Amino acid sequence: MAKLDEKLEGVYQEVLKRNPGEAEFHQAVLEVLESLGPVVSKHPEYLERKIIERICEPERQIIFRVPWQDDKGKVHINRGFRVEFNSALGPYKGGLRFHPSVYLGIIKFLGFEQIFKNSLTGMPIGGGKGGSDFDPKGKSDDEVMRFCQSFMTELYRHIGEHTDVPAGDIGVGGREIGYMFGQYKRITNRWEAGVLTGKGLKFGGSLVRTEATGYGAAFFINEALKTRKDSFDGKTCLVSGSGNVAIYTIEKIHQLGGRCIACSDSNGVIVDEKGLDVGLIKQLKEVERRRIQDYASFHKHATYVPNGKIWEIPCQVAMPSATQNEINGKDAATLVKNGCLAVGEGANMPTTPEGVKVFLDAKIVYGPGKAANAGGVATSALEMQQNAQRDSWKFDYTEKRLEDIMVNIHQLCHDIAEEYGAPGNYVLGANIAGFTKVADAMVAHGLV
Ligand SMILES: NC(=O)C1=CN([C@@H]2O[C@H](COP(=O)(O)OP(=O)(O)OC[C@H]3O[C@@H](n4cnc5c(N)ncnc54)[C@H](O)[C@@H]3O)[C@@H](O)[C@H]2O)C=CC1
């Protein structure tokens, strides 16, 4: 791990003291601070004005009770969160996660990452994130609807198209966004499309938003491979997860000439050496909400490995697209040993610090989440633009906008890494480029 500059070490110790027990938030902060040594040497005003301390402290944190009734009439209480982290560049923007593991430390790590990711997109969006420890798995549509309505009955007073614009993340897709939009409209008596993104296409949603995070991650890695005179063509790839990000990462890799042979869910791994059947995965996961193990009953040549470790399968490109810390140091070493040339993070912080070090030391292509998966939120910002214009754009046009944004993000991270003497280090490039823009805006805004 890089040693922190003395002044930044003080900032980090203060973050640890002020935010006890929030391991994922500490991890996300440390990774950014490790990149900022040369930046604060060049810009002492960032330290004088305590820009870094301010960036590490959310502007507002909202925690609330979410009571709801299941289909049998039993009462349940969950906890809801929205962390409005930084609005220097625009309204708070970031997804909502519904998963039993959610607690304040997870939402803060995600919100913190979102500040820099959103800055990299070049769009006018600040950083925020929210969610609940509610588990949508195994719940009926009616139960999910009642939960979403109760969640929005508190959240609505904190959000708005110019204030804070939530979207989806793990456990929150089109169905949940639809229920929340309906409840927001009912409570406020306003048809305010720009208050949520990831909406259905019939009520203000954008084409390509569903595909955007996965497509964007593949575009980013494609650009990085080009710098090494390489491409996806003929490459064997692994994509963890089988949710929104995973499905569209697999689809775009196939369109770019690669072959994804495995994906997963939290129960196990499916391996299909012929190349995954994306249509079948969409049917199983998006339509029928089944487990990935059912894939093997449709394709007899495929194998399902319960509790399997996807990263042990030899590949040339790995795209973790499930959850945080899903690749540890040992997994990373296995990937590199087996010939992996590129890792692109569709998920947020899927690699532990030990794993990141392995990838950087091996000098393989390593696209960190805040750069590689920024296509989702960027397309959310395109959805906001369409909503403001009362317009809806065509698929090809919107996809081209997404591709251009990802090409620009890649170029920015690439150029900043070179400028700071670390060519090919997209972690450094993404952190410095994302941070500098936010920091300059904060300096311009004065002490707020
Ligand atoms: N949806 C979006 O637009 C964006 C999502 N992300 C990140 O991408 C990741 C995936 O999010 P989504 O696809 O939206 O969620 P999702 O809820 O659609 O899918 C999550 C998938 O991950 C799997 N999963 C969860 N824990 C797992 C584990 N321990 N091992 C293997 N698989 C596991 C689930 O079974 C599911 O297939 C998350 O890290 C999220 O924060 C990042 C940027 C944007």
Ligand SMILES: O=C(O)CCC(=O)C(=O)O
């Ligand atoms: O589209 C959005 O606002 C949310 C995207 C998101 O949550 C993420 O980038 O992690």
